[in-house]
Amino acid sequence: MDAFEAIAEPNRRQILDLLKGGERPAGDMVEALTISQPAVSKHLKLLREAGLVRVRADGQRRLYSLEPRELAAVETWLRPHLEFWRARLDALEAHLEQEP
C-alpha cells in the first residue's frame, strides 16, 4: 500500500496526527481511536509497511514515531496542483483589481 492509500483512511490520519506530538506507544493510539486494539494494530502495520511510521521496542511496549519520507512523495504530487490553483487565484485577484 502506498502513502496515498495509507492517508486515505481517517483513523490512520488520526494516528499520524497523534505522532506529530512525538514518539508514542501503541496503547496511546488505542485509547485515542474508537476502534478495537487489533484494528489499531493493523493500521499501525499498514503505516509501517507504507513507510510512514517507525517502531522501536521498549520493554513490552512498541514506540511509534513518524517517518516522513513517504509523505514527501504525496507533497511532490500535490505541489504542482497547489501551484496551479494559486496561479488561478492570483489571476482572479488581478482581474478583480482591474474593476473595483
Add this chain to the structure above:
Amino acid sequence: MDAFEAIAEPNRRQILDLLKGGERPAGDMVEALTISQPAVSKHLKLLREAGLVRVRADGQRRLYSLEPRELAAVETWLRPHLEFWRARLDALEAHLEQEP
C-alpha cells in the same frame, strides 16, 4: 468520497494531472488512460462528487477542468506534517554542521 480517497487511485491522479494543462474533453482522458471508457467515466463522476473537477457541456462532449478547492483540504492536513518533517531535517543539518 472525500478528496483523500479520490486521490488515492492512480488513474484519478493521472486525470487530475492531465487537467493541469487546462480544460479537456472526457475523450482525452479515455485516450490517455489504459482502462475502458466506462471506467474513466466512473472516475470522472467520483472526481466530480469529490469536488475536485467541474464539467460543462459542449455539444456532445463534456469538458472537464480542475476545481482545486478540495485539494486544498488535503494540503491543510498535510502541511503541518511537512513542517514537522522540515523541523527535523533542519535539526539534523544543524547537528551535522556541528561535527563536519
Add this chain to the structure above:
DNA sequence: CGGCTATATATCTCGATAGATATATAACCG
C-alpha cells in the same frame, strides 16, 4: 428521420479492506 459519435449508466464479478472476536507472543512482576 437515421446513423454516428461522445459520454453516461446498469449490471455483474473479483479482489481488497476494515472491522470484530479469539488467540498467540512476549515482556514484566511477584
Add this chain to the structure above:
DNA sequence: CGGTTATATATCTATCGAGATATATAGCCG
C-alpha cells in the same frame, strides 16, 4: 513459575472499489 499487561496475528464477515461488457442518452450531420 504464574499471572498480568501490551501488542501482534489469525480468522471470519461484510462492505466497497475498480474493472469489464452491455446498453442508454443525447447531440450532431446527412
